[in-house]
Amino acid sequence: MLNINGFTKSYGSKKAVDDISIHIHRGELFGFIGHNGAGKTTTLKACCGILKPDAGEIFIDGIPLSSDPLECKRRIAYLPDNPDLYEFMSGIRYLNFVADVFAIPSSVRLERINRYAELFEIKKDLAQPISSYSHGMKQKLAIISALIHEPKLLLMDEPFVGLDPKASHLLKGIMRDICNSGGAIFFSTHVLEVAEKLCDKVAIIKGGKLIKCGTMEDVRGDASLESVFLELEGENV
Amino acid sequence: MFKLLVKKQFSEVFSFLFFNKKNGTKRTGGAVVMSVLLYVLLFAVVCFNFYFVASTLCKPLCDAGFAWLYFALFGLAALLFGVVGSALATYNSLYVAKDNEMLFSMPIKPRTILNARLVSVYLMSLLYVLLMFLPVVIAYFVNNALGFREVLFAVLTPFVLALLASAISCLLGWIISLFARRLKNKSFITIVVSVVFLGAYYYLSFNMSSLLGKILESPLIIASALKRSVYPVYMMGMGASGDTVNFILFALICFGAAAIVYTIIALGFAKTVIAGGSASHTRSSAVYSDKPVREGTVYAALFKKELARFTSSANYMLNANLGLLFMVAAAVALLIKGGLVRELFFSVLSPSSDAAALIACAAVCLISSMNVTTASSVSLEGRSLWIVQSLPVRPQTALNAKLKLHLVLILPALALLLAAVLITLRLPALHSILICIVSVLFLLFLAEIGLIFNLKWANVNWTNEVIPIKQSMSVFLAIFGGFVLLMAFAALYFLMSSSVSPLTFLMISGAILALASLLAYRAIVTWGAEKFAELS
Structure with missing residues (x-):
């Protein structure tokens, strides 16, 4: 579903990501962990076409992102680490904007908006301007907008930040459902317990380089993910 | 305490002297002195008035x-x-x-x-x-x-x-x-x-x-x-x-x-x-009703987004489209005091003179050049730029929506002003048609050039929308660009005036503007689209 081959990205003289390769198959929930500034957001942004790689190639559903970005973007949804949405729109207007872009038929979009808005308990707030939303409400709206076209691949940067426990629980369930129905998820997180419980596979990135990648069992062995992560990061456990 | x-x-209060608001960096000693001098000069100029x-x-x-x-x-x-x-x-x-x-x-x-x-x-x-x-x-x-x-x-x-x-x-x-x-x-x-x-x-x-x-x-x-x-x-x-x-x-x-x-x-x-x-x-009293909405195209969705941004910001409306107010005011003034204006206008120019059409056209273009909607439209994407960049939207479509906003806002005011000018001056049909064509082409070219300037000097990392709207290089260039362009046409006319009649010059100006608009549009959909896709 997502093939990252030798992706490299630099900002000026600093190499943010250095020649990483990750392969995510259908049905896989893939966690991406690392320190702040390790290169997680850069990688995720490159996978959704916001950043152009300096070297390497990214394929989504077998389609090269560099040569057919539009077709790739139709298959994915991206959730950034900070939900900077259009504050001048109301929640429903924003969702309809995204639905228009994905050409979702009117009745289908209405059913999906109602379903997810009720699930995340923001239905009554949809007519309000986004500028009046709390961080958590914006995050919920961003999640709904990411789910509205039923993407095959969901790219999420710290998706649980700002969510209340109930919404976090719901999101975890939705993520698992997407993977069970043949989709794939690539998400970054700092919460190792979440990654440990949720992910099928995990990759650890440090200083732009991939230092460990594989199934959860392969990566952690008999230890906890936290101790493996801290050991790999060179911290005292 | x-x-x-x-x-x-x-x-x-004085942080603006010591820090660059655009990027938050500290100004150098020389830059601080220059800023202080500039403000003292500004104060002195106003005091002198x-x-x-x-x-x-x-x-x-x-x-x-x-x-x-x-x-x-x-x-x-x-x-x-x-x-x-x-x-x-x-x-x-x-x-x-x-x-x-x-x-x-x-x-x-x-x-x-x-x-x-x-x-x-x-x-x-x-x-x-x-x-x-x-x-x-x-x-x-x-x-x-x-x-x-x-x-x-x-x-x-x-x-x-x-x-x-x-x-x-x-x-x-x-x-x-x-x-x-x-x-x-x-x-x-x-x-x-x-x-x-x-x-x-x-x-x-x-x-x-x-x-x-x-x-x-x-x-x-x-x-x-x-x-x-x-x-x-x-x-x-x-x-x-x-x-x-x-x-x-x-x-x-x-x-x-x-x-x-x-x-x-x-x-x-x-x-x-x-x-x-x-x-x-502020929360509004609006209540969400789950009625089905009409589907729209990607282009229509992007245009509606641009329009929503425009109407939500008094800063954007006032600063980027001050010319619109002047256009409407000028049209109303012409319709009310048309006789007086006509008398004044033709006291120095012969009604049959082609130069009347040239001057009227220059005046209309000058007022319409005060509209710079596109010159900050890219920067205004700000931190929500990721939305358009990650959605399946062609950068060209996003940029076209920005151009359309400028035209949809200004064209009706331009039509009103042109109607008032033509009613007041009662120029011959050919002159009138040429004035309309050149004015519209001038408007189109300025919208495109404003967008190009903003793509070149885009700043999406602002913390206050006033910075891209009022304090950006692209807006400065777009405002003065229209004036400079008119001056360039005036200079060209004086160089050619011995061999070309004013009416012919209007035709040449129209042809130049049409070609320039085409080239500018090509630059937007090629270089501009690439630039927009890579903005961060």
Whole structure:
């Protein structure tokens, strides 16, 4: 579903990501962990076409992102680490904007908006301007907008930040459902317990380089993910 | 604590001199000196303009024994200037300052926070009052031989006046804070208020010489009317011109007014600030109804998004489309005073002359060049740029939506202005058609060039939308670009005028603009689209 081959990205003289390769198959929930500034957001942004790689190639559903970005973007949804949405729109207007872009038929979009808005308990707030939303409400709206076209691949940067426990629980369930129905998820997180419980596979990135990648069992062995992560990061456990 | 807060307040007020607002970096010593010099120069230029007006009135009024009227009139104007200039800033500084919540969470008395903020409010009012009153005092000194008392009171008056100005500003700020949470359509209200002030400003500017003439013609009538109806203004004038009793009385009025306002706003300051903290997050009474909505195309969705952004920001509407107001105003003025304009126009040009069409076209283009919607449209994507970049949207489509917004906004106003021009001047059909074609092509080209400038000098990392709208290189270039382009066409005409008739030149201009528009559009959909996709 997502093939990252030798992706490299630099900002000026600093190499943010250095020649990483990750392969995510259908049905896989893939966690991406690392320190702040390790290169997680850069990688995720490159996978959704916001950043152009300096070297390497990214394929989504077998389609090269560099040569057919539009077709790739139709298959994915991206959730950034900070939900900077259009504050001048109301929640429903924003969702309809995204639905228009994905050409979702009117009745289908209405059913999906109602379903997810009720699930995340923001239905009554949809007519309000986004500028009046709390961080958590914006995050919920961003999640709904990411789910509205039923993407095959969901790219999420710290998706649980700002969510209340109930919404976090719901999101975890939705993520698992997407993977069970043949989709794939690539998400970054700092919460190792979440990654440990949720992910099928995990990759650890440090200083732009991939230092460990594989199934959860392969990566952690008999230890906890936290101790493996801290050991790999060179911290005292 | 008070000293510490005042120090913080000062460092905040003057931070624009030491830090680059665009990228948050510290300015170098040389850049700071240059900034200070620039602001001093700006202050001096404005003062010089007021000095010119003040010196016109000073000598005749002082010679006729109406020195108090001189100070009363300019004192009143300075007061108005101080209040209008600082009212909105006072509201922002007192009630919606970003650090309000942080300071209120600290062990600081609300009254100490208020007092520290009021120091900067007073200084701001003083700056505005001095801007107008300083040249007034200088003109008074230059035109009169004065004793110590006259000099002292004239110098002290602006400081007392600033107290009254800041008291009124605070009162207005307090009233705004009471209504801010309940107001709907704030952008449109801001637009209406701004247009009213703008109209008043232009009315006063255009009628300044006749107003001055009227004052000089009948100072006695104006003086007695002022003394009868607004006695404190008479006291201010008398005090500033050296009368001790009136100066003390006027100072007491100012201190009294300030004390009353201080008591009012200090009473519920903490409550108003905490309630107003969410003023920018006003919730509307709209209720979500789950009715199916009509599907739209990607292009229509992007255009609606651009339109929503435009109508949500008074800053964007006013600063990027000031020309639109002038176009409508010019059209209305032409329709009302068409006969007079026609008479004036053809008193220097023959009605059959082709040059009439050329000049009319240049005038229309000049007014329409004051619209720069596209010149900040890319930067305004700001931190939400990721949305368009991660959605399956062609960058070309996003840029076309920005161009369309400019055309949809300005074309109707251009059509109105062109209709008014053509009705007024009654030019031959060919001339009229050419004026219309060239004006529309000029508008299109400026929209495209504004977008190109913004793509070249895009800044999506702003924290305040005023920065891309008012303080960006692309907007500066777009505003002056239209003027420079017109000058270039004028120069070209003078070079070719011996061999080309004005009508032929209009045709050539149309052809040049059509070609330039095509090339600019090509640049937008190729280089521009790539640039937009890679912006970060």
